[in-house]
Amino acid sequence: MIKRLFSAVLAATVLLTWGLSLFGCRNGEDTPTQQPVTPTGPATYTVRITTEYGLPISGLSFIIHNEESANATSSVARLETDLNGCASAELDSSKSYSVIIQYPDAGFIAEEKYLFNTDRHAEVRLTTSPIEGGFEDFDGYTLGDVVHNFGFTDINGAELSVAGALSNNKLLILNFWFAGCGPCRSEFPTLISAYEKYRSAGVELFAIDDNGDPIGTIRDYRVDYKGESVALPFPTVKGDAGDFGRCELITAFGGNAYPFTVFIDRAGMICYVHEGIISTQVLESLIEHFTSDDYEARLGTDIFG
Numbered sequence: 001m002i003k004r005l006f007s008a009v010l011a012a013t014v015l016l017t018w019g020l021s022l023f024g025c026r027n028g029e030d031t032p033t034q035q036p037v038t039p040t041g042p043a044t045y046t047v048r049i050t051t052e053y054g055l056p057i058s059g060l061s062f063i064i065h066n067e068e069s070a071n072a073t074s075s076v077a078r079l080e081t082d083l084n085g086c087a088s089a090e091l092d093s094s095k096s097y098s099v100i101i102q103y104p105d106a107g108f109i110a111e112e113k114y115l116f117n118t119d120r121h122a123e124v125r126l127t128t129s130p131i132e133g134g135f136e137d138f139d140g141y142t143l144g145d146v147v148h149n150f151g152f153t154d155i156n157g158a159e160l161s162v163a164g165a166l167s168n169n170k171l172l173i174l175n176f177w178f179a180g181c182g183p184c185r186s187e188f189p190t191l192i193s194a195y196e197k198y199r200s201a202g203v204e205l206f207a208i209d210d211n212g213d214p215i216g217t218i219r220d221y222r223v224d225y226k227g228e229s230v231a232l233p234f235p236t237v238k239g240d241a242g243d244f245g246r247c248e249l250i251t252a253f254g255g256n257a258y259p260f261t262v263f264i265d266r267a268g269m270i271c272y273v274h275e276g277i278i279s280t281q282v283l284e285s286l287i288e289h290f291t292s293d294d295y296e297a298r299l300g301t302d303i304f305g
Contacts (some may be wrong), residue, residue, distance in 0.1 A: 026209060043093035049085045049101075049124040051108075052258050052267055055144065055297035056085030057126065061220065064089060065113065067096040075100075099124055105269060106148025107131045130163045130268040140252045143299040146268050150249070152206065152237045155219050160206065160235055166268055170202035171290040174262040176239075176250045178211030179221055185261045187277045188223040188232065194283050201291045204265075207232050210239020210250055211258070265290055271299050 045064065051059045063075035076097070079087040091097060099122045109127045116122045130149035141147070152160040160283040165172045175191060177184035178229055181219050195205055209218050215238055222229040239249060253262050263272040263286055272286060289295070 003149055018116070040069055041093060042090045043120055044088055045091050045097060045120045045122075046086065046088045047079070047081075047099055047122045047124060049126065050128045051269065051297055053265070053297040056083070056298070057081060057105075057108075058083045058085060060085075060101070060105065062087075062101045064091065064100055065098050066100055073100070073102070082204050096120070098122075103266075105146075106134070110181050121250075128267045128269060131167070139251065140254065141270050142254075143273070145270050147264050147270055152208075154237050155215060158235070160237070161263070162198075162268065165204040165206070166264070166266060167288045169200075169204045170181040170266045171204070171287060172264040173203065173205040174249075174253070174264070175205060175207050175218075176210060176255055177207060177258055178209050179217050180211045181211075181258045183221075183277050185223055187259050189225050190278065190280050190283060192215050192223075192230070192233060193280070194287060197284075198287045198291065200289070203287055203291065205234040207234055207236045208239050208249065209237065210248075213238070244269050263290065265297060265298065266295070269297060271297060272303060 001273060007182075010273075035066040045066075047062070049060055049062070051057060058081050060081045062079060062081075064077040064079065065072070065074060066076050076091060076095075077089040079089060081087050088163075096116075098115050100113050101124070104110045104126060107128050107130065109129060110124075110126055114122050114124045123182065128146050130147055135148065136146070147162055149161055149163045154160055162172060173191075175187075191205065191207075218236060218238055219304050220229055223235075250258075250260055252271070253260070255262075257275055259275075261274045261275065261278055262270060263274075265271050271290070274282070286303065289298075
């Protein structure tokens with residue numbers, strides 16, 4: 001009698017457990033036996049492309065590649081970044097994808113591919129390097145462009161280059177001037193003072209006389225600084241003593257009057273230009289921005305917030 005009763009209770013327990021499991025999964029109840037379901041169907045995949053120092057890169061074309069495809073350059077989407085460096089696409093969420101930048105802009109360096117994270121987002125940062133050669137068909141810069149690796153010979157015969165200056169500095173300043181320019185002479189004390197103050201912080205300055213002055217005139221040039229007649233303390237270059245081909249350098253940077261000053265950041269990017277005499281306040285604000293330890297790239301007046 002006891003054995004028959006025990007068997008009946010055991011059978012009822014098994015039937016009850018099976019029934020709860022069946023109806024619980026069918027009704028979507030959260031039971032220990034419910035298995036997770038892998039999401040399928042379309043999902044939004046987002047991409048953001050910036051420079052190494054966080055500046056959004058707009059208008060850049062790229063492809064999204066299906067990692068399961070045997071063709072390394074096949075694409076499931078071809079996109080272009082907006083003004084914020086962003087783009088997105090609706091894709092099959094059961095697949096794995098990567099971002100491939102086939103044709104980065106001049107001076108930008110892309111890795112072979114960039115993978116999406118678990119949130120279906122790819123954060124892409126492109127490194128940069130001054131552009132070698134290519135001056136023949138060059139027609140000028142805009143803010144955000146990477147500069148060419150111009151080479152110069154200074155008035156003392158020293159060989160200089162953009163890449164060389166940036167290899168151990170955080171900022172390269174190009175100042176365009178000529179001997180007969182009154183505003184240039186007035187500006188030099190400000191440049192000399194800033195150079196003395198910030199040189200050790202990683203600032204280099206090339207003073208480029210590109211208005212046809214003879215080399216002797218440039219060598220003999222002096223300015224009044226703190227009550228004394230002094231030579232320019234930074235590398236001084238005769239404007240036609242370079243390897244930039246037919247390019248008129250000041251015009252290439254957008255300059256139309258002297259003095260004209262160009263600020264090139266540690267990544268070789270043209271971030272700011274100033275036409276006319278620059279004030280001490282503006283100059284030092286720019287230098288402190290470009291040499292800061294937590295530097296983030298900005299362009300033009302955005303540097304001042």
